[in-house]
Amino acid sequence: MRILFVDDEPNVLQGLRRSLHDMRRQWHMKFAQSGEEALKILAESPYDVIVSDMRMPGMDGAQLLEKVMERYPKTVRIVLSGHSDQDMILKSVGPSHQYLAKPCDVKILKSAIERACALQNMLANETLKLLVSQIKSLPSFPALYFELIEEMKKPNCSMDKVGKIINKDISMSAKILQLVNSAYFGLPQKVASPAQAAKLIGLDAIRGLVLSTHVFSRFNHLKLRIFSIDKLWSHSVATGAFAKEICKLESQPQNIVDEAFISGLLHDVGSVVLAANLPEKYEEALELARREKLCAYDAEYSVFSPSHAELGAYLLGLWGLPNPVVEPVFFHHTPKQHLVQQFNALTAVYAANVIEASIHQDDWHGSPLVIDTDYLSSIGMGARFAEWEKACLKMARKAEN
Numbered sequence: 001m002r003i004l005f006v007d008d009e010p011n012v013l014q015g016l017r018r019s020l021h022d023m024r025r026q027w028h029m030k031f032a033q034s035g036e037e038a039l040k041i042l043a044e045s046p047y048d049v050i051v052s053d054m055r056m057p058g059m060d061g062a063q064l065l066e067k068v069m070e071r072y073p074k075t076v077r078i079v080l081s082g083h084s085d086q087d088m089i090l091k092s093v094g095p096s097h098q099y100l101a102k103p104c105d106v107k108i109l110k111s112a113i114e115r116a117c118a119l120q121n122m123l124a125n126e127t128l129k130l131l132v133s134q135i136k137s138l139p140s141f142p143a144l145y146f147e148l149i150e151e152m153k154k155p156n157c158s159m160d161k162v163g164k165i166i167n168k169d170i171s172m173s174a175k176i177l178q179l180v181n182s183a184y185f186g187l188p189q190k191v192a193s194p195a196q197a198a199k200l201i202g203l204d205a206i207r208g209l210v211l212s213t214h215v216f217s218r219f220n221h222l223k224l225r226i227f228s229i230d231k232l233w234s235h236s237v238a239t240g241a242f243a244k245e246i247c248k249l250e251s252q253p254q255n256i257v258d259e260a261f262i263s264g265l266l267h268d269v270g271s272v273v274l275a276a277n278l279p280e281k282y283e284e285a286l287e288l289a290r291r292e293k294l295c296a297y298d299a300e301y302s303v304f305s306p307s308h309a310e311l312g313a314y315l316l317g318l319w320g321l322p323n324p325v326v327e328p329v330f331f332h333h334t335p336k337q338h339l340v341q342q343f344n345a346l347t348a349v350y351a352a353n354v355i356e357a358s359i360h361q362d363d364w365h366g367s368p369l370v371i372d373t374d375y376l377s378s379i380g381m382g383a384r385f386a387e388w389e390k391a392c393l394k395m396a397r398k399a400e401n
């Protein structure tokens, strides 16, 4: 793997060189002191990853990454930058795949680079790239997301601070409260503040809620002929809640429960982006699904090539969500293709989506989704589906009352 590091401070480059010394056999690393030098190096030979500082004299990191994005779209772009540059990073978040704060632990840096590349490989499908290149407005991070992540990273992270950060965005905080007070969460008491919500449902779940609320609200002005963003949002919330419930029924550890919930919330995010950016083609796909009685996933495949599932996973990867959250999104219509064939967050999201779709039968699914009993049997869960379905239907009935 070829990696190019860019920073105007020789000390920083020296530090990187030293701390990544043991990677020199696996990685070909090059170090540039300015954006101009980096572009020269890139023009000579391609690099898989570029890790750049933001604040640099002459060409700054945002300008550099923008050029890299234009000229070498296959190169993974990572920002490694100081906290004080946050405003600048927010502006450039479009052209960067991942943001890391300085000083960055070497282990985190290594895993961020490796993860970005693994995901890039999984998503290195040429047709998917072609699709992404046609999409003009990719939703960027909500401004308070970084703040939230920073707070959550602190060993003494306080729920009250998390609550305060969310409170800065009044409409988001209202939406989150509405959600956590719904029957889908089944909380014993009424939740009055985001801080209390964070305490009750956990930080990871709150992070997923912030992200999904943001994406959906960015596109809620959309008026499509054949499906409503509001309905897709309700479907997503219910799928997240069902996936969580299924994990609990299978006595999964808390991290899997949270991953399934976040993945479920975001599993159809690709549909929103397709509908917002390529509405005519998207409607064409849904009409094809209706006419030929296909599931939307298959119809999208024939119209766009990759579907909303792969596109959604790609976006979550860009937003730096962890692989355990990205993978269920990628495979939520094709769980048999996943390398790990055992019960995991993917199984829960897959089943939750099918169950939710059977309740509302909304248009964007095309013809009704049918559970793949072979898949469930092959992972030893064949007999469990009925119980999952029962629990989810009960939850849905409560939520509708």
Ligand SMILES: [Fe+2]
Residues within 6 Å of the ligand: 267, 268, 308, 309, 332, 333
């Ligand atoms: Fe889907």
Ligand SMILES: [Fe+2]
Residues within 6 Å of the ligand: 235, 239, 267, 268, 353
């Ligand atoms: Fe779905």
